[in-house]
Amino acid sequence: MPQPAENQSPEQKPKRWVYLLPLGLFAVLMVFFFFGLGLNPRLLPSPLIGQPAPEFSLPKLSNANELFQHTDLKGEISLLNIWATWCTSCRQEHPVLMKIAKSKQVPIYGLYYKDVPDQGVVWLQNYGNPYRENAVDEDGKVGIEWGAYGTPETFLIDQDGIIRYKHVGPISWNDWETKLLPMINSLRNNNDV
Amino acid sequence: MTPKQKQRFILVSLLVVGLGTGIGLVLMALNENINLFFTPSQVVAGEVPPDQRFRIGGMVTQGSVEKLDGELTVLFKLNDSVKEVQLKYTGILPDLFREEQGIVAEGKLNKEGVFIADQVLAKHDENYMPPEVEHALKVSGGDYYDDEVKE
């Protein structure tokens, strides 16, 4: 059997490479997985950032006869959170919203998205209500105008009703402390100046 | 040393042949069977070469679904909140096909710019949005101004 000369060397180096091959392939795969993890788009550019909040006028969840309007968002820095009872990630996010609400740093408004009002009322009774007020967007039209393509999503709106930031996916306490809260503080400071 | 070398030779050549065939097949198949994904904005902007099969993803536009009578053809529009594309599909729609629902369709554009779908996919999960739809909406959001300039 003809063999290349180096195969006959006592160290058998080429052979050792063969044994390292599975490890090498696996390492390559791991690199891709790592990037794959990083791919989940969490910071998304939104055309709405820097723009006034889209106009809307929807019934309130607490009282269907009253309207909640985009103008209600002006005058104070606030968060607008898009949620629904069918959304499991919202349930995951909920304790964080409760904590934020308790901290009294900023009011949270809710856009109750593509869901039945009664269920939302029960849900809030069961789990607790972090929202100052909820707008019921039963057919999801307003949500679309806000550029929502999933739940939960959260918008940071400044004193003038301008959208400053959009967070996609559930907010973690870390997100609140490292992203949202610093932004809120800097918005406040700018205003004071 | 001879049987040792022989066995090693057999092993190595087997691996090489096996892997070679595998890689060859894979490359051929990947070349032919990959579907590129386009968003309604890209389609409207004419980014899709003619006669190419591709996938399109977006939200089914509210009020756009029209079921033709006496046959299985359905007309509907898909949007990515910026642009809209007309689709035509003949067949049975998935259970989760609804207006305002994210779906992915596979097929070709015809001369009139109508997307003739031969497959419509919607996933069996309320919380699920096909990743490509999500991507479509994301991209349409990000490139919003660029598209306006182009128009």
Next chain:
Amino acid sequence: MIPELGHFALILALAIAIVQAIIPGMGLLCRRADWMAVAKPAALLQFALVLIAYGALTYSFIVHDFSVLYVANTSNSELPLIYRISGVWGAHEGSLLLWVFILSTWTAILAIYSKRYPVDMGAGVISVLGFISIGFILFTIFTSNPFLRHFPAPIDGADLNPLLQDPVMAIHPPMLYMGYVGFAVPFAFAIVALVQGRLDTAWARWVRPWALTAWVCLTGGITLGSWWAYYELGWGGWWFWDPVENASFMPWLTGTALIHSLAVTEKRHALRNWTILLAIISFSLSLLGTFLVRSGVLTSVHAFASDPTRGVFVLAFLGLVVGISLSLFAYRAWQLRTLTPFSLVSREMALLSNSVLLLVTMLTVLLGTHYPLILDALGGGKISVGPPYFNSVFIPLMIPVVFLVAIGSLIRWREDSVSTLIKQLRTPAVLAIVFASVLSLLLPGKASFTAWFALLLAFWVINSCYVQLLQRLRHSHSLMQGLRKTPRGWYGMILAHIGLGFTVVGIALSSVYSQEQDVHMVKGDDRTLGEYRFELVDVERITGPNYQADMGTIRIYKNEKELMTLHPEKRIYNVRKNVMTEAAIHSNLLRDLYVSLGEQRNIDTGAWSVRLYYKPFILWIWLGGLFMVLGGLLAVTDKRYRLEVKQEKIKLDANHAPAS
């Protein structure tokens, strides 16, 4: 109180798993028999604790304890008892607990029979399994705890996904998991063999029943899953090359290679490192299967559904387990390599070729599954790799595999001559050509080369099986004696290979000769499909236990004679409002008639879109799977795995006694 008990038991189980992993492991390295002796009681105790945890969660499901978040998310007060029990593994958290439970069960069984192995081997294996258990329990407790409470409890739960409310789907996941987790045992044996440098035929004999059991469970799980998809998803497909399916299919491919390579290692002491590598790969793919699919990294499904902490944990654990074992392999297997020469024309060679082909097939599936992810990571845009890719790669690779199955089971070990082989295989080959030709002429519909070729391959395998039987009998005195003397493992192999032939027949004939029509029908309409005429008699509204449905009545005629009436349904489940298609199927060995309702097209005319399928021989796909499972079970019960192991033990105990 009960969920807290379960949570507490799980934490204790973690502590015990740490003991189980570290002390016997140290005992193995330091050669301390007293430390190794900890393995068995620790494994049993861990099992008892996990059993309590698992029981506690099941109890919470049965009594509708909706204060447990997981129960509230996956159950409902209307849910029937059986689905409350199966609901435990209806979502991520519970299925992880099931994973841990099955792992500790396998470990406990191994511990009970640990006297069959040398003390150090048994202790080492239990230690490795303990390490895996630590990882899984940590993952469960920190990222996916099913025992979390939430206050106040909701009045009712969000219900189990209706897709999972099906008897087959209730047992499919545990089967699959038993397979996945089952490969942890050969993996542990492989690791200990590498550490100890003990890699002999006895070792292979200890591992074989475990690898076979895992393979049987995985085969069963995949077969059930495919059958379920066929009748439950409502459009007659049975395999979609979906990432979730691929995740279970990849370890099956390498697992199949593993059980064959183990046979070579046991009989001929050859391909030892190859066997070790396959054991490591099979378990790694099982980890990939459970983890990455569940966490959503692999499919990168909904960005919100995949929790990044889970993803990072998964990746770290996978990297640790696979990285360490492959490094160990690179370092030790190289040192342990030996050569057992065999000729190009030998059974070793045939089995090796097939396992290489299976491995390559697995790699192509792996690539196809991850290609979108890879391309995306490289900035190549969004693409999808569909079934055409997999079919055009998989089928050409499987043809030589099936071809070699017949040769591999007939050819002699070590060395055979091509001429004797040809002489043996001449008859089955000629018969296969005759059978395939006759049968493809008898089949209704146009003659097809694909169908003929598939039949040829299937008969080639099946014919070779009875040639082998005849060969065996020729060497024995009487028929009965010959049959009795033949070990069960051999019968198992024959059965599994026949099963493979059946599956090939089913896949080829059903895909070539199927007739499908999606049609628009109003009451009284009829459509003809081949020899069958389908008439839509009525569609009425009915009420089920937890759903509302439109039920169709479709009468089927053959030659104007009424054959049967089928009732497909379109259900809407009360709680989640999911729409589900329940197909109505009439099966026999020759064909399936498949009817499902699409959607109501027009309320005024009562028009519906309806799917009508005629699928010949499709049942054979799963029948083949059943045969493979039965064959595997038969092989597991082979006497030699018990008897010879006992002798081994006595011999080895004598050897190891002074060490302790």
